Amino acid sequence: MSTMKLQKLCYYSQGWALAWDERPLFDSRIEAWANGPVIYDLYRQHRGRFTVGEWPTGDASAIVGEDKDTIDAVLAGYGDLTGQQLSDMTHAERPWLAARGALPNGARCNVGISQDVMQDYFGGLDAQQSEDSTRL
Numbered sequence: 001m002s003t004m005k006l007q008k009l010c011y012y013s014q015g016w017a018l019a020w021d022e023r024p025l026f027d028s029r030i031e032a033w034a035n036g037p038v039i040y041d042l043y044r045q046h047r048g049r050f051t052v053g054e055w056p057t058g059d060a061s062a063i064v065g066e067d068k069d070t071i072d073a074v075l076a077g078y079g080d081l082t083g084q085q086l087s088d089m090t091h092a093e094r095p096w097l098a099a100r101g102a103l104p105n106g107a108r109c110n111v112g113i114s115q116d117v118m119q120d121y122f123g124g125l126d127a128q129q130s131e132d133s134t135r136l
Helices: 003-020 040-046 065-078 083-090 094-100 115-134
Strands: 030-033 036-039
Touching: 003 036, 003 040, 003 065, 003 083, 003 115, 030 094, 036 040, 036 083, 036 094, 094 115
Parallel strands: none
Antiparallel strands: 030 036
16 A cells, blocks of 8 residues: 555544544654645654555554454545545545644645544544434
């Protein structure tokens, strides 16, 4: 998978964990870069690569319970999208926009995206999706 897609899937996993589980999935800071949210700690591990085929320091079996459920739901909902499509989506969403403020498109930025804003935003999406499904 492309490193851009990996970054955005991790961002969406964090957002939905904050909304559904009311706690972060991971502690690393997410920054509002020009191409969308980036977890710098993750970026340092794949810097210089366009794709990631394996992750020698990872242990998928360590992800269990609601963390696994959240990640599985994110992969089911967003996994078919490209990294660019995911990036474009984040550019229209409040957490990334709020962190960047009035910066022009393409401007460098390493401002952190607020977990409170993410929780509020994704929680609102969840409430709206629940409301929409009850109308059917």
